[in-house]
Amino acid sequence: MIKSKKRQKKRASNMPVDGAGGSKQEQNLNVLIEEAESAIDSFSYDEAAQKLKDVLKCDSNHLKALEMLAGIYIEQSDWDEAANLLKKCIIISPDTGYSKYFSMGQLTGGEESLTYYQKGIQVLQKELENCENVRPSEEVDSKILIKNLSDAYCSVAEIFMTDCCDAENAEQQCYSAIQNAIQSNTSNPEAYQCLANFHLVKEQFEEAEEAIEKSLALWLPHHEELRDADTQAAFKNIEILIPSYDSRIQTSKMLIELKMFEKATNILDGLVEEDDEVPEVWYLLGWMNYMQGHEYKLNAHYYLKKATKVSAKLGIDDQDCISHAHELLKELEANFPLDDLEEEVEGVEDDKWSDISSDSEDNEMET
DSSP states (O other): OOOOOOOOOOOOOOOOOOOOOOOGGGHHHHHHHHHHHHHHHTTOHHHHHHHHHHHHHHOTTOHHHHHHHHHHHHHTTOHHHHHHHHHHHHHHOTTSOSHHHHHHHHHSOHHHHHHHHHHHHHHHHHHHHTTTTOOGGGHHHHHHHHHHHHHHHHHHHHHHHTTTTTSTTHHHHHHHHHHHHHHHOTTOHHHHHHHHHHHHHTTOHHHHHHHHHHHHHHHHHHHHHHHHOOSGGGGTTHHHHSOOHHHHHHHHHHHHHTTOHHHHHHHHHHHHHHOSOOHHHHHHHHHHHHHTOGGGHHHHHHHHHHHHHHHHHHTOOOOHHHHHHHHHHHHHHHHSOOHHHHHHHHTSOGGGGGGSOOSTTTOTTOO
16 A cells, blocks of 8 residues: 555644542542643643642542643653553553543554554443433533544544555555544544545545545635634634644645645635744745746745744744755745845735735736
């Protein structure tokens, strides 16, 4: 089976952690847990970690504290410490709480990762069986479980497209996992995106385009509505309605590979609106314009230059995309008269980047 791009470690998910006991003895510990949760919400990870360590001093087997602390270590890229805590959670409670298995699946690779995901899927399926007669007030929780199950099958499929691509029947097992992801949750755009990636790996471009269109139909209209919304309430369920920021970056890459530039532009523009200090997004805008030919070269230069400036500001210079951006800039500057562009770009305020269109029909930067 043809190899897909290497998987990258994912950020800690929003999956619920295993719960702690509710005895009276733990009431004070629960207060510390709540304070730690509040600190995490405000990105005060050191403060949260200290409170969780205080909990563990009193109860070294406190599952929720262990898994929350592991989540903090994941956010801080301390993979070994996170794995040690998660393994302890597995020893304490091997048959309840699926999220620790999925987290370990993210931290490991190859067959080991598959084993963790498969065990997590078994545990999650049991939890879903217990939710068959769920109360209306718990309906959202049930939907989250179903979404997480579908996402887990996607992760299994990704492993068969990368680390285990040479395993026996890898292609068949990969496709089976994708079908399970879709059947588990037909409303999950990530499942259809995974199917699109499968077809891209096999260079079945028409099938890939059909699958990515199905994925986009499930979230892109919601995303456009949210971008136009003025009230905070409109964003209450944003994580349920649309894929994560990182997932949408992957979506834009696939759209660019399929030469679906208009939709890629729409998604990338939305990503910049959310966070304009992600060098890879600026790079993708530049690379997409570069691919579209001579008349887009000035646009390409602007976005690639922006990618390198943001990268330098953040002290990020080891990304492959930034190295490629520098290569493309050298080529553009060696072959095209860009003096006028430099003067124009210097006069454009960063917060008005959208005045310079990446769309082929605007061409405000064209000469």
